[in-house]
Amino acid sequence: MAETWTYYDLRDAFAEEGCPVCRLTLASVDRYFDGLNYEAAGDPGVRAKLRDSLGFCNEHAYRWLHVANVLATAQIYRDILSHLVAEIGDLRAPRRGLFTGVAARLPLAGPEGRDSGGAAMLAPSERCPACVVLDRTETMAVETLVRAIPEPGFAAAYRASAGLCLSHLRLALATARDQAAFDVLRDAAVGGWKAILDHLDEIIRRHDYRYTGEPAGDERGAAERALRQTVGTRGIRGRQGPP
Ligand SMILES: [Zn+2]
Ligand SMILES: [Zn+2]
Incomplete structure (x- = not known):
């Protein structure tokens, strides 16, 4: 097979402790965070994507905190909170309907409907970008390993x-x-x-x-x-x- 970076990265990871796919996958998230420390400060497009995902999932938000610089975090979360302030200002009380009470808070609704009363309120429209990086690397590493x-x-x-x-x-x-x-x-x-x-x-x-x-x-x-x-x-x- 035509060897890729992933192929050589796997070969290197075989010599290290623990699962080689875990190692490559987690390293890719760390690299993404490294880049983001610089990109977030100067690239409004990068921050717009982070605004749509409302930043990171719980796991990755805390991992980000370990490596992030304060300026990048402030800029990312300034965009997110500004967006939330604007969005919450447009919200109205949920209509009475099938889903009220606890059921309305379960993650059943999609991103539609500002007054639907479900999880759509204040919800992200995109996945956590670190999860996307993680899934992509994991898939590539497993496919490369199986092929090789x-x-x-x-x-x-x-x-x-x-x-x-x-x-x-x-x-x-x-x-x-x-x-x-x-x-x-x-x-x-x-x-x-x-x-x-x-x-x-x-x-x-x-x-x-x-x-x-x-x-x-x-x-x-x-x-x-x-x-x-x-x-x-x-x-x-x-x-x-x-x-
Ligand atoms: Zn693993
Ligand atoms: Zn995540």
Whole structure:
């Protein structure tokens, strides 16, 4: 296959800790935030998109705070709050209808209707842009991995890696159209999970009072590795279906 940046990034990520797709995906969000620190200050078009999404989702808003400069944050949220001030001024009480009370606040309504009384009030018209970056990179990384994995060299590097977290394995298996690619992914997952299981058994055994004096071995950290393998790296949302 014609190798892309994603291909080489994956090869590099195989040598690192944790799920390589998690790593690439979260790095792409960090890069997006890095760029935004500069773009937000000088590009009204970038800020207009952020105004439509009302900034970021909860997860990404707090991640942004860790890396953001104050000027960019002030400019982004000045636009958003100015927009909300204008929008709320045009709102009227919801009409009486099928949806009142708590039902009216459930996210059933679309962006239509300023007086519909549903979640449309003050709702974003666009998705969180960091979520869009995350989904795009995740899809590209999984598709690249599945396409490349029949290559013996790539497969060997993948087998030597920490392997995919469950969320990304699920995506990769659902994406694999080639039985050979599917088999590599499945067999590597079985091997990785069995190795962790052995370590978990050892941790549990060593918690028996008869063995507590024994020095810890390779099982150290396996309980956390099991958790991470299942849930993915922090910041990954865990899609259920194919990209
Ligand atoms: Zn992952
Ligand atoms: Zn988000």
